[in-house]
Amino acid sequence: MKKIIQKQFIINILLFCIVINLLCLCACKNPQEAVLNQLNDEVMKLHNETMPKMGDIYQLKAALKKQSETTHEDSTHLKEALLEAQLSLAKADDDMMTWMHHFTEGKNAAKTYEDKIKFFKTQKDSIQIVNNQIYMSIAIASKYVNIK
Amino acid sequence: MGAAGLAIGLMNCQNDAKSCRNQGGKLPIVGNRDITSQGDTLYPTIRAFTFTNQEGKAITNHTFQDKIYVVDFFFTSCPTICPKVTAQMLRVYERFKNNSNLLLLSHTIDPKRDTPDYLRNYAQKLGISDAQKWHFVTGEKDSLYAIANDYFSIAKEDPNTPGGFDHSGRLILVDKARRVRSFCDGTNPQEVDCFLRDIETLLKEP
Numbered sequence: 001m002k003k004i005i006q007k008q009f010i011i012n013i014l015l016f017c018i019v020i021n022l023l024c025l026c027a028c029k030n031p032q033e034a035v036l037n038q039l040n041d042e043v044m045k046l047h048n049e050t051m052p053k054m055g056d057i058y059q060l061k062a063a064l065k066k067q068s069e070t071t072h073e074d075s076t077h078l079k080e081a082l083l084e085a086q087l088s089l090a091k092a093d094d095d096m097m098t099w100m101h102h103f104t105e106g107k108n109a110a111k112t113y114e115d116k117i118k119f120f121k122t123q124k125d126s127i128q129i130v131n132n133q134i135y136m137s138i139a140i141a142s143k144y145v146n147i148k
Numbered sequence: 149m150g151a152a153g154l155a156i157g158l159m160n161c162q163n164d165a166k167s168c169r170n171q172g173g174k175l176p177i178v179g180n181r182d183i184t185s186q187g188d189t190l191y192p193t194i195r196a197f198t199f200t201n202q203e204g205k206a207i208t209n210h211t212f213q214d215k216i217y218v219v220d221f222f223f224t225s226c227p228t229i230c231p232k233v234t235a236q237m238l239r240v241y242e243r244f245k246n247n248s249n250l251l252l253l254s255h256t257i258d259p260k261r262d263t264p265d266y267l268r269n270y271a272q273k274l275g276i277s278d279a280q281k282w283h284f285v286t287g288e289k290d291s292l293y294a295i296a297n298d299y300f301s302i303a304k305e306d307p308n309t310p311g312g313f314d315h316s317g318r319l320i321l322v323d324k325a326r327r328v329r330s331f332c333d334g335t336n337p338q339e340v341d342c343f344l345r346d347i348e349t350l351l352k353e354p
Contacts, residue, residue, distance in 0.1 A: 044228060051228075054257075055300075058293040097258050101225040 032113050039120035043103070046127045050134045054096065056147060060138065061089045063145035082144060088137035095130045103127075168342035170330065175321075175350055178328040194298050194326040199255065199285035202267040207253075207283050209326065216350050217251040219320040220334060221296050223258035224270045229317045233334035236319065238274065241282055243344055249351055252282040255296065259286045299328065321346055323353070 068082040103123055110119040170176070179192035194209070201207045218240050222230040237252060244250045256262035262270075267284040276282050286292075299320050321330040321343065330346035332339040 048228070055297075058290075058297070062290075062294075094260070097223070097225075097260065100223075100227055101258070101261055104225040104227050107227070 036113070036116055036120070039117065039124070040107075043120055043123045043127055046124065046131060047100075047103075050096070050131045053134055053138065054093065056138060057089050057093050057134070059147040060141040060145060061086055061093075063147055064089070064141055067145055085137070085141045085144060088133075088140055092130075092134040092137040095133050099123075099127055099130045167338070168345060170342070170346055170349065172345065172349060174353070175329040175346055178331065191327050194322060194328075195295065197287075197291065197295050199283075199287040199291070200264055201279060201283040201285050202264055202271050203279045204264045205279075207285050211283070212251060212253070212322075212326075214324055215249055215251050216324060216329075216347070217253050217322050218347070219253050219255070219299055219322060220318070221255050221257055221292075223256045224262050224266060225258065229335050233317045233319070234274065236334045236337065236340045237282075239337075239340060240319070240344065240347070241276065244347065245278075245281060247351065250347065254282065254284045255292055256284070256286050257289075257292055257296065259289050259292060262286050319343060321350060323350060 064082050064086045068079055068086075071078055071082065073079075106119050106123070110116045177191045181192070182190040184190060196209045198206055198208045218237070220233055220237055222234060234254075237254065241252055256267065264286060267286060268279075271277075271279070271282065271284050299322075300318065317333060317335045319332050319334040319340065320328055323329045329350055330343060332343040334340065
């Protein structure tokens with residue numbers, strides 16, 4: 001009888017240890033997830049800042065093209081400037097689409113916690129560069145055409 | 149208890165219906181109309197188009213002749229709202245997959261990467277094997293943006309709303325005469341509930 005009670009006691013202790021270990025694992029994992037979620041949100045916030053401007057880019061490009069077609073052939077400087085503004089917008093558009101493609105693929109590819117941290121930090125820098133290109137190209141185009 | 153549950157359920161249904169923009173009557177034609185000098189009313193319509201679907205086949209406005217259809221814009225590497233919108237398009241597909249009078253049309257806005265092959269894989273991952281029912285199309289970027297501009301400039305609730313159509317996540321219902329009859333926020337399942345009712349209503353129109 002005493003042996004049975006001892007056995008039961010040991011089983012209870014073991015079960016207790018397993019539960020404590022599981023709780024520790026969860027507690028350790030959640031702060032890591034919270035850090036990754038926060039980094040993801042920071043990157044997405046930057047992305048969401050300029051993504052709605054993709055429609056403006058399309059409209060500006062169309063307006064520049066129209067203006068270029070109606071600009072007199074002799075106005076070579078203006079024609080060149082209009083073309084340059086269109087190319088700048090096209091680059092901004094392509095940069096954003098390329099960034100999103102790499103972001104989605106890279107996010108799925110990063111496996112370890114350290115890799116994910118490194119990935120999000122790199123992406124935060126690169127989306128900032130994309131945003132700058134978008135703002136710059138819109139500012140240049142807006143010197144020649146107005147879509148509002 | 150069961151009767152009370154049913155009553156509450158019915159009340160909820162009634163509340164849901166009441167919150168919908170359209171109350172089950174004839175759907176309005178969306179967009180600003182023009183009156184001609186002869187007094188005729190002109191409604192905005194979607195321009196003629198030609199795109200390529202996931203099977204590499206040409207898809208034009210004739211593909212949708214005598215059909216009503218639901219439109220959205222997406223791209224396969226979209227990191228934010230597209231998966232939510234596609235989930236709601238799947239609801240539309242599931243509900244009406246056996247109704248030959250309704251088709252679905254999803255346009256990519258990233259034609260550089262979303263080739264027909266890529267779109268076919270994407271459709272297959274979603275479980276869509278019938279390319280005659282749900283067309284995932286690609287084409288010239290300018291043409292895709294131009295037609296998006298057509299759909300969204302018509303289906304605009306508030307002209308002062310900031311933001312481009314790429315982030316609108318909107319689902320748009322088009323009738324047999326290529327006129328927009330309803331639209332909703334494709335990221336909002338409650339709005340899509342109303343949209344599904346609108347599709348039922350439009351399907352009953354002769």
